[in-house]
Amino acid sequence: MNLHHEIVSLLDPNFSSAVWMLIIVVALLLVVTYMRTWYKYHHTDRFELPEDTASLEVTELPPLYPSVIPFLGSAISFAWDNAKFLRRATSYAGKATVARVAMVPGFQIYLFQDRETIKRLFKHPAVGSPVPVYTFAIQRFFGMPKRTVEVYRADNSGSGLKPNPDFTLPADARPFYVTHKGLLQGLTGPGLGPNTRRYTEAFLKYLQTYGNAKILSPSSSKGEWVYYIDDLWKVDAGIPWFSRRIPRFLVPEPYRARERMIQGLKDWYEYAREHFDESNIDEDGDGDPVWGSSLSRHRQKTFPKVREHDDRAIASLDVGHSWGSSSNVVATTFMAAHHILSDQALLSRVRTSLAKTLGTTNISASPKLVTDLLDPKILYTDALLCSIYAEILRLHGMAHFLVSAPERTDLQIGRWLFPHGSIGLLSSGIAHMDASFWNTRDGQHPVNEFWPDRFLVDPRDPKSGPVNPACREIPYSRPQGHQQAVVDDDEPYFCMDGTEGAWFPYGGGGGICLGRFLAKNAILASLAYLMMEFDIEPQVKSMAVNPWRYGLGVNQPKYPTPFKIRKRQVLDVQG
Template identity: 25%
Template sequence: MASLLSLTESTLVNLGLNVVISTGLLLGGIYVFTQLKCWYDLYEYDRGDKTGILRPPQIPYALPWLGNSLAFAVKEPQKFWKQLFSWYPQAVGACTIVLGGQNTNVLFNRYAVSYLMKDRDLGREIFNIDAVNKGFGLTLEESQLYYEANVVRGVKDKDRPDHPEGQKVSVEYLLRSDRVNELTAKFLEVFRELLIENPLPREPINMYSWARTLMFRSSITALMGSRLLEVFPDFEAHFYQFDSDVQAMFFSTPKWMMPGAFVNRDKVLDTLVKWHDVVISETNDTIADPDTVAWDPYYGSRITRKRQQYYREIGLERKLAWAGLDLGLMFAIASNAVPATGWMLMHILQSVSNPPQSPEESLYTHVTSEIITARNEDGTFDISKLCALPIFNSTFSETLRLYADTLINRMLPYDLTLPLSDPKSTKQRSIAMKKGDIIMAPSWPAHHDHQTWTEQFPHLPPPDQFYPYRFLTKHPDDKEVEGDKMEFTTTHATGMYFPFGGGKTMCPGRTFAKQEIMAAVAIILCEFDLKPLGYVDENGNESKEFPIVKDCMPGTAIMAPKGDVKVSVKQRNK
């Protein structure tokens, strides 16, 4: 009997070893095969063929179906791109990675990206559905209902409108200049009220943390009404607990791997459901007409009230679905505008703590001198004038260039060929992609492509550095030459700079985001005397380093700072 047990144990051990060895050999074989294929594809790219049309080289992987998913979805800022471009020539302009069994063609060539954005037939409905289903708690059926998902994967529908009814709401209320200006005016009204109601602390403060609360409460009140934060004052804390992990949900991270993230999301959704109950009770379920009433305390802005009407019109019955879509709107605004404001302020103040040889060269001096010209006699700002200031605009755009991490995703319902060469070039190359594949144009490789930016602008600092004058036609301290006017422009960076996405699905809230960011920065710089005292890390401990980017997954949009700038704050004399 003992010998039989010994034999059985030996057999099981050998069987286990055989399984491990076989699995290792299989995975190793897959990796070797895909690596050899990648090298061959790169060789073909270098050699080129007679037509100049190439397939994107396949990045090697070992795990079937998962492919490159685990490496891509790591929660370490830009690790995937940095590792990829340590050996893969970025000049190739494209590659193919496998994400969840799906071939994804990644573009990092400015001409290919530009042409992609011009294609009006390619949509991202399937990605929108995926996001609200996985990230914001809607069922698949509710997600499809909201986005009118009558588009079958792999079928081109030329009759499909550019903006389904649900998206028309955003276009109507977030892109019309009068609607946006109205929303910004409400944001500024609340922002100033908060500054008056909350006296400045005598002790030094962490500036980003202070500005974050001001921005969040002002944005949410302007957008969603005042009752939400009045009834649920802890909503901000719950929102940022949710915000820190939602990106992992978009990548289908299972609940057992991050139970706390789902608890935080459920907490936020539960709060929003209760908010709906409060509003319905206090208004007798009557929504103020978004076409005649600019703002009300219950549902806030016109766009929020129009969305509430739309939920009911299309038959979304669960308040939890309403809450999820409301959370998505707040996430799109607050999770991007707030950190962008923080980065702008920190970089402007960094020029004070590390002054150049000449005071005239300080970014702080340049920006404050400009924004004063957009200030009205009553202390308010002319928003259109403020947002047209060249140095201020360039600083804003450079902030987005350095800290934006957006993913433009498109589903291919047909074979597509995109150019890789300048149309003026004598040697034309193109990249060919197949029907059913995904196209991804990530902003980070484009925004940080050393070769492209230095070739285009050899006289400017490299793209890994913050340079606030990058988008000006001349440096503000250069001598005036007749006909040589300093202007702000991004036209020279087409296909290299797209922090708000691009094409027909470009972020509809981009104008409001820009206005609230620039207005908040202008108010803080004009109303307060800020003296930088040093840096702190994420735990509030003294640090010698300027804040770095917080850990995040690809597609985070504006990456949040990990750390802060400690400042003393004094009210300026009126």
């Protein structure tokens, strides 16, 4: 049949009257539904937030985002360009807001982007991290065997000591609790100091032997050394593919690298079990030559007691741990170094400020050990360095977070209802780019540009500080600390007051990154060492960000960014 015939048959009243009627009814339904949603969407007073919400009776769901083709319309826009769709759906009259989006029939996602709601979500004790996000990551990113993933999938007991009341399984079915407890101690408790120190020592050693150094896992199955860190970066490059479920035959390299890491880790466990000697634990009670840290020893002791956690499964968790503890730290340090090194005036300000903070211009010639000098307690007092750190994570810390309401209880988040079993999405990338909230110095320093002074408060300048003076709610205050006492009252200081719910590269609430303190310590120490000890010349004029990774963590460059690096020759001037 040719086109002419098709048109004729469509116009034939006998053939198509019923079809036409159906099409017209469906079209009318779509138009009416769209107009109803559109009307409600535009007539919700979304910016009216009552002061006291505790006594408020909430019946209001966030407004449903209108879409011409229900469900499909939003799902397609989201899949096509999630950053653009999220920005559009979460902004109203130029302000960040909340919206409900129908993704597939029967499933709506709650987009929370206004600061007040985000602050409340982070503070609400019943808001959790959805189990499917974690199970997706351990299975797809880190190759966890299915049988072990099922144990996580069935664990709705939470990560606290006391399981949720509806959880009826025995204690060995609580992998979230076991993992969380170990990480909490190792990354935020007694392990933080020793871990920071070991990180700094390893980083210095790596740079001092730059070019020759390869970090090796203890052995592989064939007794060969494996380039663990090289493989880690191959896995890191594979994360955008894993997250889109691209199969192995199309991108074999990251899958192969992951397998080598898993094998190397399993061999290491065997080797370490054989060679560990308690009497070799360091004086700090944490490190040891074979397991490395009390966190590793704790994981080895506790994981095998959880169902389906043999060496194979633990190795997948450790691939995840290796990735989680390095990818974002390296990306943040790289981005900060790139911005500092691209601006000679800033580089010189950073070096002057560090020399003052550390009390010397030549840190390796200082009578103090470099690791003592790069102590976080000292580096935290360097206002410019801290401001650069916060600004880099604002500009480049782009992550989507999912939060969940409990399975049986509706939550009241400010004036909004977050119904039981629902999933919410927050994007730090959008919050970090809110031009109405951040101080741009009357547009001189737009939100999409790096401004090293954004988080500095100059007591003599009322227009300084991170928050747009027009929407600042609380006055800034100088951080109180023993080192701060010696500081001149007029000197600019680092401050994040008033940025809660607007700056959250590490997530927030119960699911907040447990490595955030270690990350900050590592980033500050690495930057201080790189800037003070080396002359680094980038070999590219500009750097483009890789859009493929948007929402997966800190931005990375799209193309290789070569640089020349050599040891600095500086005179030892004690401050």
